[in-house]
Amino acid sequence: MADGTVSPNLALNQLVAQRRAEGDPIVHLGFGEARLPAFGPLMEGLVGAADRNAYGPVAGGLAVRTAVAGYFGRRGLPTDPDQVVVAPGSKPLLMALQLTAVGDLLLPQPAWNTYAPQARLAGKRAFGVPLPDECGGVPDPAALKETIDAARTLGHDPRVLVLTLPDNPTGTLASPALIREICAIAETEDLLIVSDEIYRDVVHDPALPVLSPAEVAPRRTVVTTGLSKSLALGGWRIGAARFPGGPWGTRLREGVVSVASEVWSTLAAPMQAVATYAFDEPAELRAWRAKAARLHGAVARAVHGIMVSAGANCRPPVGAFYVYPDFEPVRERLAKHGVTDSPSLFQHLLDVHGIAVLAGHHLGDSRQALRFKAATSMLYGDTEAEQQQALDAANPVALPHVKQVLATLEKSFNALCA
Template sequence: MKQQTKKQRLKNVLPWNAKDHINQSVRDMPPSGIRKFFDLVSEMKGAISLGVGEPDFVTPWHVREACIYSLELGNTHYTSNKGMPELREAICQEVSRDMGIDFDCNEEILITTGVSEAVDLAFRATLNPGEEAVVPEPCYVAYTPDIILAGGVPKTVPTRLENEFRVQAEDVARRVTEKTRSLLLSYPNNPTGAIMTRSDLEDLADVVVENDLIVISDEVYAELTYSKSHISFAQLEGMKERTLILNGLSKSHAMTGWRIGYAMGDPALVGAMTKIHQYTMLCAPTMAQVAALEAMQSGKDEMLHMRHEYDLRRRLFVSGLNRIGLDCFEPKGAFYAFPSVQRFGLSSEEFAERLLYEQKVAVVPGNVFGESGEGFLRCSYATSREELIEALDRMEIFIKSL
């Protein structure tokens, strides 16, 4: 038989499809439900967005100026993989002063590219394929995908309105198996605005010790706690060694676009995260680290001012929601309200879509944050009081039309 030409052989090959070469976990993963509503509202003239969790404040000028001056000096090179020593030292000093926890700024802290990277690194560094991480829901949309991408198995635990969405130790204990390695805590919580009490955390500590778990504590909203001071799981006796604290400046200092976060914990845990960070990010952006150092050293007054303004908005907006018939418990942290829409006979998604198209108010349906979020909406009050009042007026019109 005559040998086929190269052209003939290529003709017999099946058509190439890029989708066949995508990681199965990625292929099965739905896109972010938050971004869906953000994209819709960005194309809608006159819409009010209560959807994306981002401060409406601009990063304070002295922080931006520090970055600009650093660029003028030519500071555009890599820093240490772990981050600038001065920034690590400033963060450790603040944590020691505010929470009474002492960390070694050389071995127990890593500067990351936002808290999002810190979450990803934490799961990749602590989970072997098939091992489990327990995650209370409703929760931030990235947690479950991050666990899956790390080769782990998410075990979700519902939280409930009657407990003000505080995760209960007995519910966590029921989800733990011999394959469970970690418990994710995210308080103050996105999307509910819930916080944990010391008693809640002490109950969880018993479960953590009994099952030899690591606690991954995302505390990015810690500075935005209103009625009480924030309590970290690491502050409990004997829990520092078992806890990875993840935090950053995005929410507290209006620095979302700078992408600066950090992880603090046992040297072995932080060291494992640093290994992955070395091969993926190398280091957080140098100019952003310079800005973060300025914010840590001289940005306290602006942070307190922003928190005070969020508190005013919180009280205005939550009382307004209850007045117009959207039952809402009092969120005690972050900048989200989580009202119920269960009495209207619409799913969270139906309610949110109709509200957007009929009254041009964008909120995020609660089911985006997990099954226990169904029947609720996430409304961000990180926008001006004037816009919040207008949004409430439009929402009231919509409710009356149902």
């Protein structure tokens, strides 16, 4: 993104805000924000720590690093506080990793639109690898091996593999068997795994197994997370990373801390207080987070049903708050509306139907494909009162304001595919 352009999801969010200010009734599905009011105790903690205005350790204070270590330990990853770094969001940590780790990037295709630009900013190449049929967030194992071999034949040096569990943009979760297969390739090919697990606590069904690559390949996996998605704190910017034990992990962590010292200095002290409370996971916070995950699942499944009924292929969402429909089965019908590729699908939905989505080609997908990401978390209401009502509802899709916007989507996509 060194050409001066803004990241496409942020640019789209600004465009929608402008269009709405001009009076256009846009249904916004193009921005991955957990559109919910902040949990009360988190706000109280932030206010209570507002007097903490001194700089602190670059990696974060011991209290917050201990809390993050406990968070990972409860997920099967025993962690020492000295393996942890906190930062103003997980995005800076991912960038610092790109600046620190040696080698080009391998990533699923499609993938979150930040990974590849960060690699390019770090002077690296990014190699997209197609997804397996059953999920996103990980590359197809056979295609991964082929991509590594082809890149090395051409003189490139792919050594960093990004995985997303659960996945943005597909809302799916890779199975434990698939994670083990990917980790075996990483071991054979000597790859560093960066496991972006910011949506781990947004799995819709708590019984669904989540296997972190750090459990399978502990010495070569860095895990990143944050509070933007599971606790709807995107604007507060709180992220954390867990580094492997041993010399390689220590060198990576030292490199990231070095970058941090020149870029963001430290996570703001009030935010460290919030993070300490959040990563300690008291019972009342776990209950709020579980309620949010149920809401995310209910609305994502409703939007998935609308897309499939209209004629799209779409993997069923099981985590996060996205669906990633493919309208290839109805390409001929869409062509009657002048829709022939990803950009024209985006433009038609925005201009004709007032629906904003993130076009698939911004996520590394083919420009000719008829795919996009829809962020279903934007449908909970335009006011905090409506959002709170959705969060508290046993059946949020039956609420009048949610039901109305879902009906609008259904009408629009049925008309598009007629």
